[in-house]
Amino acid sequence: MNPLQFYKCLADETRLRSLLLIAQEGELCVCELTEALDVSQPKISRHLAQLRSCGLLQDRRQGQWVFYRINPALPAWAKSVLNETLEANRAFIDDNLRGLCRMGDRPERASLCC
Template structure:
């Protein structure tokens, strides 16, 4: 992954928040992200598809749910940028993390799948 491709992927507020929320939670499904972001499912899914196509995310299906996580093969510099952005900007995700924490009926992940 080159720097231009990486920064273009994250140049959108929804995509950046998706990446940071997934970094924070380790794995999230579309329904959790739509709640956290206050966005409709088609919009969130479109942004997740772009992040997946860009090599930043991986997905897995568990029953009716599709879960997203950071690609474990990301270059270390990408991991460092994402981690530093998350650590140094707590206010940027505060509302999204509150919405996620207040979400009822969050899907349960199967320990065997993770």
């Protein structure tokens, strides 16, 4: 991944918020991001597809759910940028985290039952 591609992928507010929420939570599904960001499912899915095609996210299927996480193969500099952005700007996603916390019936992760 080159810096131009990385920053172009982050240039949209929905993509940036989604990425920071996923970095914060470890992994999230479309329904969780829809609730947290108060954005339609098709819009979230389109942005997640862009983040996946940029190499920033990976997905995994668990039953009916598709979970997204930060791509572990990201270069160290890209992971560092994401982590520092998250740490220095927690207020940027505070409202989104509150929306996520209010969500009922969140999907369970495989790690919780295995």
